[in-house]
Amino acid sequence: MEGNTCCEMRHKKRTEEEKKDLLLRLRKVEGQIRGIEKMVENDLYCPDILIQVSAATSALNSFNKQLLAAHIRGCVAEDIREGNDGTIDELVTVLQKLMR
Numbered sequence: 269m270e271g272n273t274c275c276e277m278r279h280k281k282r283t284e285e286e287k288k289d290l291l292l293r294l295r296k297v298e299g300q301i302r303g304i305e306k307m308v309e310n311d312l313y314c315p316d317i318l319i320q321v322s323a324a325t326s327a328l329n330s331f332n333k334q335l336l337a338a339h340i341r342g343c344v345a346e347d348i349r350e351g352n353d354g355t356i357d358e359l360v361t362v363l364q365k366l367m368r
Contacts, residue, residue: 286338293331300324332366 282290301324307317340359347355 280339280343282338290331290335293327293334297324297327297331300327336362336366 300320304317304320304324307320344355344359347353
C-alpha cells in the first residue's frame with residue numbers, strides 16, 4: 269500500500285467527530301454489557317437477559333456498519349483510485365468474516 273495516506277501502516281486517520289461517535293457507540297455497548305452482567309449476578313429471568321444481549325449485539329452490528337461504511341468510502345475508495353486492487357481482496361475477506 270505504498271503511498272496510501274488513508275490507512276497507512278494499518279492505521280486510519282479519523283476526524284475527531286468520527287472518533288467521538290465511534291467511542292460513544294462503544295461506551296453504550298460497554299454499559300449494556302455491564303447491565304447484562306448485573307442481570308446475571310442478580311439471577312434475573314433468562315428471556316429478559318436474552319433480550320438485553322440481543323440489544324447489545326444489535327448495537328455492535330450498528331457500530332460495525334458505521335465503521336465498514338467509513339472504511340469503504342475512505343480507504344477502499346482511495347486505494348482503488350490509486351490502482352491498489354489488493355484492498356478489494358482484503359475487503360472481501362473482512363466481509364466473509366463478518367457474515368459468519
